[in-house]
Amino acid sequence: MGSALDVHRLHFAFTVTFHYLFPQLTMGLALLLVILKSIALRTGDEHFSRAARFWAKIFGINFALGVVTGIPMEFQFGTNWAEFSKSAGGVIGQTLAMEGLFSFFLESTFLDLFLYGEKKLGRVGHWWAAFFVFVGSWLSGYLIVATDAWMQHPTGYQLGAHHEIELTSFWGLLLNPWALWQYAHTMLGAVQTGCFVMAAVGAFYVLSHRDPFYGRTFLKIGVLVGAIAALLQLAPSGDMQGKMITKYQPTTLAAMEGLFESQDGAPLAILGQPDVAKRTLDNPLIVPNMLSFLTYKHWNAHVQGLNDFPEDQWPDKIELLYFSYHVMVGLGTIFIAIMVFSAFLLWRKKLFEARWMLWILMLSVPLPYIANTAGWLTAELGRQPWLIYGLMRTAHGFSPRVAAGNAWFTLIGFMGLYTVLAMLWLFLIYREIEIGPEPEVRPRGEALDPSVAA
Amino acid sequence: METLWFCLVAVMVALYVLFDGFDLGAGAVHFLVAKTEEERRQVIASIGPVWDGNEVWLVAAGGTLYFAFPALYASGFSGFYLPLMMVLWLLILRGTSIEFRNHIKSPIWIPFWDFFFSISSLLLAIFFGAALANVVRGVPLDQSGYFFEPLWTNFRLGEQTGILDWYTVLVGVQALLVLMMHGSLWLQWKTEGALNQRAARVAGSCWWAVLVLTALVTAVSFSVQPQISENFKTWPLGYILPLLAVAGLAGVQFEFRRKNERNAFLSSCAYLLGMLTSVVFGVYPMVLPARNPIYALTVHNAKAADYGLKVGLAWWLIGMALAAVYFTHIYRSFAGKVSADSTSHG
Numbered sequence: 001m002g003s004a005l006d007v008h009r010l011h012f013a014f015t016v017t018f019h020y021l022f023p024q025l026t027m028g029l030a031l032l033l034v035i036l037k038s039i040a041l042r043t044g045d046e047h048f049s050r051a052a053r054f055w056a057k058i059f060g061i062n063f064a065l066g067v068v069t070g071i072p073m074e075f076q077f078g079t080n081w082a083e084f085s086k087s088a089g090g091v092i093g094q095t096l097a098m099e100g101l102f103s104f105f106l107e108s109t110f111l112d113l114f115l116y117g118e119k120k121l122g123r124v125g126h127w128w129a130a131f132f133v134f135v136g137s138w139l140s141g142y143l144i145v146a147t148d149a150w151m152q153h154p155t156g157y158q159l160g161a162h163h164e165i166e167l168t169s170f171w172g173l174l175l176n177p178w179a180l181w182q183y184a185h186t187m188l189g190a191v192q193t194g195c196f197v198m199a200a201v202g203a204f205y206v207l208s209h210r211d212p213f214y215g216r217t218f219l220k221i222g223v224l225v226g227a228i229a230a231l232l233q234l235a236p237s238g239d240m241q242g243k244m245i246t247k248y249q250p251t252t253l254a255a256m257e258g259l260f261e262s263q264d265g266a267p268l269a270i271l272g273q274p275d276v277a278k279r280t281l282d283n284p285l286i287v288p289n290m291l292s293f294l295t296y297k298h299w300n301a302h303v304q305g306l307n308d309f310p311e312d313q314w315p316d317k318i319e320l321l322y323f324s325y326h327v328m329v330g331l332g333t334i335f336i337a338i339m340v341f342s343a344f345l346l347w348r349k350k351l352f353e354a355r356w357m358l359w360i361l362m363l364s365v366p367l368p369y370i371a372n373t374a375g376w377l378t379a380e381l382g383r384q385p386w387l388i389y390g391l392m393r394t395a396h397g398f399s400p401r402v403a404a405g406n407a408w409f410t411l412i413g414f415m416g417l418y419t420v421l422a423m424l425w426l427f428l429i430y431r432e433i434e435i436g437p438e439p440e441v442r443p444r445g446e447a448l449d450p451s452v453a454a
Numbered sequence: 455m456e457t458l459w460f461c462l463v464a465v466m467v468a469l470y471v472l473f474d475g476f477d478l479g480a481g482a483v484h485f486l487v488a489k490t491e492e493e494r495r496q497v498i499a500s501i502g503p504v505w506d507g508n509e510v511w512l513v514a515a516g517g518t519l520y521f522a523f524p525a526l527y528a529s530g531f532s533g534f535y536l537p538l539m540m541v542l543w544l545l546i547l548r549g550t551s552i553e554f555r556n557h558i559k560s561p562i563w564i565p566f567w568d569f570f571f572s573i574s575s576l577l578l579a580i581f582f583g584a585a586l587a588n589v590v591r592g593v594p595l596d597q598s599g600y601f602f603e604p605l606w607t608n609f610r611l612g613e614q615t616g617i618l619d620w621y622t623v624l625v626g627v628q629a630l631l632v633l634m635m636h637g638s639l640w641l642q643w644k645t646e647g648a649l650n651q652r653a654a655r656v657a658g659s660c661w662w663a664v665l666v667l668t669a670l671v672t673a674v675s676f677s678v679q680p681q682i683s684e685n686f687k688t689w690p691l692g693y694i695l696p697l698l699a700v701a702g703l704a705g706v707q708f709e710f711r712r713k714n715e716r717n718a719f720l721s722s723c724a725y726l727l728g729m730l731t732s733v734v735f736g737v738y739p740m741v742l743p744a745r746n747p748i749y750a751l752t753v754h755n756a757k758a759a760d761y762g763l764k765v766g767l768a769w770w771l772i773g774m775a776l777a778a779v780y781f782t783h784i785y786r787s788f789a790g791k792v793s794a795d796s797t798s799h800g
Contacts, residue, residue, distance in 0.1 A: 064553035067506065068546040074516055078531025079538055082600065085531075089524025090758030094766060097517030100510060101773030108507035109780040113787075116503070120787075164524075166759035399532035401602035410539040417543060421550065428557060 007407040008080045008398040013380070014411060015072055017373055018418045022066035022425075024372050027141055027187065028194020029059050030134040032221060037130045041123060047440070051217050052130070053118070054437035055198070060115050061428045065421060072414070080407060084387055084397035091157055091167045092147045095174070099143040107136035141190070142183050149179035151388050152379065153248050165391065178244050182379070184237040188229050189375060192335060193368040195226030196361075199342070201433055203362040206352055214437045216352055219361070223346055227339040233332055239294075245382070246295040249389065251309045252382035255318045256325040257291055258284075259305040266291040266303035274322045279307065315384040324377035331371035338364060455763050456753040459522040460741065462770065464734040466518055470511035471582075471730060472723050477501040477508055478582075479637020481548065481575025482630060484568060487641060487652040494568055498555060499792040500644040504784060505552060509545070514777075521766060525599060525756040526741045533593055533601040534585065537617050541581050548574035576630065583629020587622035590679050590733060591615065592743035595751065601744075611678065613745050621678055628667040632729075635660035636722045639706070643715040646791050654710075657718075661707060668703065668729070672696070675736070679743060682736030692735045699728025 033052055040048035074096060077085045085093075110132040118126045156172020157165050167173060202218025205211045245253050253259075258274040258281040259266055268291040272284035292301040306314060315321050338360060345351035351358075383389055387397040480501050488494040520527045531538060551571035555564060594601045594614055606616035609623075618626075638657035642650055676683050686692050702725030709717040737743055742751040757763065 060553075061557075064549065068549040071509075071513060071545055071549075072542045074513060074520075075531060075538060075542060077520065078527045079535050080532070082528035082532035084528075085520065086525050086528035086599075089520050089527055090762045091521075093517060093519075093521025093524060093527070093758070094762060097514065097521050097766070098769060098773065100514030100517045101770065101777060104510040104513055105507065105773075105777045105780050108510050109784050111506070112503040112784070160759060164759070167762040167765070170765040399528075399535070399600075400598070401600045402532050402535050403602075406535060410536075413539065413543065417546060421546070424550070424554065428554065431558075 004402070004404040004407065005395055005398055007404050007411060008402075009394065011080050011407050011411045011414075012076055015069070015076065015414055015418075017376070018414075018422075019066070019069040019073055020372065020376065021369060022062050022069060023137070023141070024190040024193040024369070025062050025197060026059065026066050027137050027190040028192070029055060029062070029197070030130075030137045030194075031191055032194050032198055032225065033059060033130050034127075034134045035221060035225065037127045041127050047213065047217070049123075050438045050440075051214055054214070054432075056115055057432050058429055060111075061425065061432070063111060065425055069418070069421070080399055080402060081387075081397050082399035082402075084392065087163070087392060088151075088165050088388060091154075091165055091173060092150055094167065094170070095143045095147045095150070099140050103136045103140035103143065106132055107140065110136065138187065141187060142179075145183045145186050146174060146176060146179040148379070149176045149182050152182070152383055153178040153244070154388055154391055165388075178248070181237065181240045181244055185233070185241045185375070188233040188237050189368070189372045191229040192226060192233065193372060195222045195229060195339070196335075196365055196368045198222035199226060200362045200365040203358040204433065205436070207355065207358050207362065211436050211440075213440055219342075219351060219358075220346060223339060223342040223351070223361075226335070227343040230332070230335040230339045234336060238329075238332065242295060249382060250304050251306065251313050252315060252321075253295070254304060254306045254309070255315045255321050256378065256382060258318075258322045259291065259303060260307050262303065262305040262308045264292070264302050265289040265300040266305075268294065269326075271326075274319055276318050312385070315381055317381055317384070321378060321381040321384075324374040324381060328371050328374040328378055331367055331374070335368070335371070455760060456522075456757040457739070458767075459518075459757070459763055460734070460738065460753045463515060463519050463522060464731065466511060466515035467734075468727055468730045470508075470515050472726055473508035473511055474505070475633050475636050475726060476640035476719075477505040477637070478575045478579050479633035479635070480641050481571050481637070482579055482634050483638050483641070483653070483656050484572040484575070486656050487638065488649055489652075491564065493645075493649045494564075495556070496645050496649055496792055497641060498552060498571075500641060502552065503788050506549075507781065507784060509549075514773075518766075518770070522758055522763060523741055523751075523753070523756040524758055526751050529595065529600050529751060529756075530593075530742055533595075533603055534588070534617065535602065536605060537581060537585070541578065541585075544574040544578050544581070548578065579630040579633040580626040583632075584618060584622040584626035586629070586733065587625035588615075588617060589742060590625075590675060590682075590737060591619075591621055592679065592745045592747075592750070595742065595744035595746070595749040597749060599749070599751065615745060621674065624667070624674070625671055628664070628671050631660050631663045631667060632726065635664050635706070636719075636726065639710075639715070639719040639722050643719045644792050657706075658710065661703075661710070665703065668699075675733075679737065681740065681743065685736055685738060689735075692732075695728055695732040695735055697728070699725050699732060702726070702728050 033055055036048050036052040036055065040046070040052060077089075077096075110129045113121060114126070114129040114133050117129065121129060150173060153176060154165075155176045155178075156167060156169035158168045160166045198218045199222030202215045202222055205215030206219065242253075245256070257266075258269050258272060260279040260281070265288070267286035267288045269281055270285045270287060272281040272286075274280075275282050289299045292303055293299050295301065295303060306318075342351055342357055342361060345354050345357055385393050385395070387394040480497055484494065484497055488497045547570050551567040551574065555567040555571065557563075588603070591611060593603060604616045606618040607614055609616070609619045611619060611621060635657050638653045638660060641653040642657060645653065702721050702723070705721030705724060706718055709721055739752045739754065740750045741753055741756050744750040
């Protein structure tokens with residue numbers, strides 16, 4: 001059942017995909033919590049402090065699962081990808097060690113103060129605790145993205161006498177242009193997860209006629225920040241990410257787009273299924289010349305198709321890559337539609353009464369998770385067959401002494417354990433949402449039931 | 455440069471054991487010292503604000519090892535594949551237990567997590583001891599620079615060793631008792647009342663076991679790993695390290711009798727520091743000894759390129775200074791006994 005290479009790949013893919021379900025909400029909520037705390041500090045309105053306290057409880061549960069599923073990631077570089085670690089550890093070990101020293105210590109110190117120290121710290125002190133938790137988690141995100149970016153587009157290195165990869169420029173590694181754009185793209189994705197979750201809980205409260213003031217606050221913040229993030233995700237971040245791929249990974253671009261034939265004025269496939277054996281795109285729905293325009297800003301620009309590259313340079317799972325990419329882009333487009341239209345309704349003061357829109361917001365909550373997962377699949381499948389683009393093939397990176405059966409055993413172990421963790425997460429988060437925020441002590445100058453006021 | 459990094463990684467590992475050691479130990483003695491729900495809550499409260507930060511030392515030390523000695527990281531982690539995966543599962547179970555225990559006040563939910571907290575702490579202490587013993591004893595490395603150890607073979611110290619043999623099991627038991635003592639001393643320092651007294655009793659009994667096991671393990675280690683006696687002969691100044699351990703262990707008993715709870719715990723830290731530094735001093739320049747000594751991984755053949763090690767030193771110093779600030783701050787704000795009605799952590 002699959003070679004050692006396949007199971008090691010699946011091992012990492014599964015554990016990292018599951019892990020990333022948590023940090024994306026952590027990083028998104030960290031920003032939203034700083035926003036809530038800032039409003040509370042500026043206006044002196046306790047409503048926002050209580051709202052932040054509610055989200056801090058969800059944040060705490062989510063953070064804990066991010067921590068426990070994150071620890072295995074660092075170890076798996078050594079356990080399952082020993083040849084890769086031996087060659088590249090001198091480079092990517094830098095960013096991984098920095099993550100421990102610079103962000104995990106920061107996060108672990110301030111998280112506890114943030115979750116349990118509000119009374120002791122006072123208003124300003126507690127704002128700083130929230131701020132440092134935000135800085136820690138976003139810094140951690142950068143160092144991980146920089147690690148991945150180096151595998152996508154290695155910089156600041158040279159090959160040593162025994163073909164080992166040596167770091168030659170620290171700043172070349174840290175300020176890799178690929179890392180900067182990938183970071184923007186990843187973080188905007190995380191912010192959208194945070195916004196969709198916050199808006200969904202808000203919609204749930206408003207639709208079920210409970211905690212209406214909190215519901216409205218969550219909707220407002222989720223929708224406004226979400227609309228900005230969704231638009232920025234399209235441009236400049238998505239656009240620049242695409243340019244990076246066009247420039248440095250032309251094979252990946254062709255595979256993502258399902259473009260086999262090189263051509264001037266290449267079309268953009270909206271739908272269709274790649275048939276790799278026949279080298280065609282079945283039942284395509286295309287926009288003529290659009291791909292040329294998007295990649296080179298020129299309607300008739302020449303775009304290279306897969307046929308231009310030897311097959312041993314092609315990503316090995318082109319269909320999955322193609323679908324992942326199209327799911328990501330499709331969902332990103334839908335997010336813009338949902339969030340911008342909700343923001344419009346909010347501006348016209350109609351959002352809280354537009355029950356159909358609230359239903360959409362509430363039910364959309366899985367979508368950003370799917371989009372972020374599909375995005376990472378696109379990045380990592382697109383890099384194939386390389387583990388380090390142009391330097392080391394994935395087939396040469398795994399641990400030579402760890403047999404496929406051992407890796408299957410631990411993979412299945414992780415699957416079982418993570419199933420339990422997923423159920424725990426759902427149970428505890430649902431419970432917090434059910435318990436809800438502290439009751440409003442002061443009606444904020446309005447009637448307690450907003451439908452009466454309206 | 456590689457020797458410096460050898461020392462720095464050793465310091466980080468030692469700090470991990472000092473810090474996470476007491477919360478692992480507290481977990482291992484959880485049911486021995488805390489009988490009521492209120493007392494168990496106090497145990498959790500006494501480690502709640504710090505355990506996560508303590509565990510970061512493991513991740514930070516692992517990352518530092520990764521970039522300073524990539525060949526060691528690759529060989530060691532893939533060679534210890536199965537036990538390491540179990541360590542990861544235990545760490546997941548333990549973290550989940552501590553964080554979720556207080557979420558629901560139910561007579562089913564709380565003991566459930568208490569059990570997993572305690573059993574995972576206990577097993578981790580044994581695993582870490584056995585892992586250290588594997589390094590001291592040496593692993594079946596060959597010319598490829600890799601190995602794969604089964605969980606056990608015939609429990610003898612032959613060419614084809616397993617993770618568990620009589621020596622590594624012995625050290626595993628020692629590690630458990632040492633951390634139980636360390637954790638009990640921490641709990642004694644941080645708590646009051648019946649819990650405090652039971653922790654003192656457990657620490658007192660563990661001390662004698664630790665004394666016996668330390669003497670025994672030290673004696674056999676010299677024959678298990680010949681490099682140790684060679685190093686002490688070459689650099690007699692190294693005797694300071696085992697002396698520190700002896701002084702620390704004596705200090706534990708001395709301060710314990712004087713009822714100076716803080717100093718008893720700090721003496722235990724000195725003991726741990728002395729023991730761990732003695733071990734790494736003993737195996738230097740090897741980072742991973744081999745059963746066949748010619749295949750050993752040393753600081754020279756496992757290190758990363760010089761530029762990386764140099765540039766790493768700059769940010770490492772900054773990072774460690776920051777970590778020192780955070781730790782001083784958090785332990786200072788967490789000073790004193792935890793109260794019975796502590797609301798921290800849930």
